Amino acid sequence: AQSVSQHNHHVILSEAASLELGCNYSYGGTVNLFWYVQYPGQHLQLLLKYFSGDPLVKGIKGFEAEFIKSKFSFNLRKPSVQWSDTAEYFCAVNAKGSQGNLIFGKGTKLSVKP
Amino acid sequence: DTEVTQTPKHLVMGMTNKKSLKCEQHMGHRAMYWYKQKAKKPPELMFVYSYEKLSINESVPSRFSPECPNSSLLNLHLHALQPEDSALYLCASNPGQGRGPDTQYFGPGTRLTVL
Numbered sequence A: 001a002q003s004v005s006q007h008n009h010h011v012i013l014s015e016a017a018s019l020e021l022g023c024n025y026s027y028g029g030t031v032n033l034f035w036y037v038q039y040p041g042q043h044l045q046l047l048l049k050y051f052s053g054d055p056l057v058k059g060i061k062g063f064e065a066e067f068i069k070s071k072f073s074f075n076l077r078k079p080s081v082q083w084s085d086t087a088e089y090f091c092a093v094n095a096k097g098s099q100g101n102l103i104f105g106k107g108t109k110l111s112v113k114p
Numbered sequence B: 001d002t003e004v005t006q007t008p009k010h011l012v013m014g015m016t017n018k019k020s021l022k023c024e025q026h027m028g029h030r031a032m033y034w035y036k037q038k039a040k041k042p043p044e045l046m047f048v049y050s051y052e053k054l055s056i057n058e059s060v061p062s063r064f065s066p067e068c069p070n071s072s073l074l075n076l077h078l079h080a081l082q083p084e085d086s087a088l089y090l091c092a093s094n095p096g097q098g099r100g101p102d103t104q105y106f107g108p109g110t111r112l113t114v115l
Helices: none
Strands: A003-005 A010-014 A019-021 A024-026 A031-038 A045-050 A056-058 A064-068 A073-078 A087-095 A108-113 B004-007 B010-013 B018-025 B031-037 B044-050 B053-057 B064-070 B073-079 B087-094 B110-114
Touching (some): A010 A019, A024 A073, A045 A056, A045 A064, A045 A073, A073 A087, B004 B087, B010 B018, B018 B031, B031 B073, B044 B073, B053 B064
Parallel strands (some): A010 A108, B010 B110
Antiparallel strands (some): A003 A024, A019 A073, A031 A045, A031 A087, A056 A064, A087 A108, B018 B073, B031 B044, B031 B087, B044 B053, B064 B073, B087 B110
16 A cells, blocks of 8 residues: 655744755555645645656745655755745655545644744 | 635534535546545545546545536535534545646635534
């Protein structure tokens, strides 16, 4: 069965600090990988996704993620966070050729201090 | 238009009530999903409809009854719910197998409170 692990439950950073959120997945086949963000009181928004090709993908709002196949990882990064990045971040996977349903990690809450 | 809409935004119901949640998309997507999200938890899949047919039911209790009347609409009928069913109910859509990028677009959700 597929599973997704996010290592950090709650990350607290000051503005301008660099961010890296870890995500590892477990699945024997080929997957699509996603990061979603949920701002307080708002709905899930897609930050970025990886299907194939260049393992370094860039998303919205200055976020990027790197797919490392050998490590089954898809870590999210941002060089300099802002207070407005305070949100819950979810890593998710689905199996290629499946019904597309997503398996989510437990989420990482990011708090950025101004 | 990459929007999935859900109504109502908030719903409060008693355990004996019958209510319905509605989801709509006009992106031509042929896969639609219901997820349940409890506070401080990730979304959990409930149902998947593919080409208007129920393809996945993740062992959801029968007090939740999904319906897909056409390719744009997805309903979730609720009856005899329990207080522990209180959660944010999210709808999502996806182009469908072989029809485009395998990306789900989420609606804003319906926040359900069962008294």
